[in-house]
Amino acid sequence: MASKTNNIVVDLAKQLDVVDKEFQTLQILNEEGEIVNQDAVPDLTDEQLQELMRRMVYTRILDQRSISLNRQGRLGFYAPTAGQEASQIASHFALEKEDFILPGYRDVPQIIWHGLPLHQAFLWSRGHFQGIQIPEDLHILPPQIIIGAQYVQTAGVALGIKKNGKKSVAITYTGDGGTSQGDFYEGINFAGAYQVPAIFIVQNNQFAISTPREKQTAARTLAQKAVAAGIPGIQVDGMDPLAVYAAVKEARERAINGEGPTLIETLTYRYGPHTMSGDDPTRYRTKELDSEWEKKDPLVRFRKYLENKGIWNEEMEEKVIEQAKEDIKEAIKKADAAPKQKVTDLISIMNVELPSNLKEQYEIYKEKESK
Structure with a gap:
């Protein structure tokens, strides 16, 4: 009678370790605003770098004023964005006007910069139907409230782009919690099977409302979930605007050249609550964790970089801040005047x-x- 053996058919630990090692975090700017990956620095002019910074500063002011307006009862639903400017604005900066954005509810800044009038964004927050009467030449969908549903929609929109022979992409966003939804897997699987021009961004801000990322999945990165769908995945320092821009720019080039979709995980952090609808982040986040991520602030990091290049200063930033406040003031008046x-x-x-x-x-x- 043959003796039993303890032969290992597959070294599962080694298998997982091999996968994990393939998903290193892309970083170009460190926390001090210094270049640490010269080979990956994107080809942006000084004017483009200034414009990217302008949009990030503007978006931070928009977030601060939106929180204030919400507390005054002048806005409805609102999901704070501070801390995620590099992830949101730098990713959008890599797009073209003809690209289609399918946002989640935190991704209002991207569709504003894509062309949605600011007063309509405020009306959307209030639940007014005029807020989603999107101009015909603006390639966006209204922000999706259902977690992850935009991933399936993006796969469909991207298939339409492919069938129509357009040189553009469909891009969507969700949070780390969205990767636990069935729609997430269905969307990336469909997109991979049909090799559609789609970019799927996961903004890993560490918490799905109050649930920490490590309690949602055994995967060590969210980017590696791309492996199951047979598509490329990349993890990026989501507080580094240059790294985010570079990753999305490359994904877009691949997509329009017929090389299919990409999944990008941006490691980021939301400084405020999940939404202004009663969430209290102090119940599940520590002051130490908040302090750790504040040191990685994308605006501080990028400001240091631009100042060291001699192309940004306090006067320029103050001008952006005042312009943002004035635009917001006029937009809320226009929203108030809606029937x-x-x-x-x-x-x-x-x-x-x-x-x-x-x-x-x-x-x-x-x-x-x-x-």
């Missing part, structure tokens, strides 16, 4: 031709609203 939303408005824009049940409801509410 009060009525039920008949909502019913009338739902269909080109109303079915009988909605026609009946329309008449009922029309009578109520006339009183």
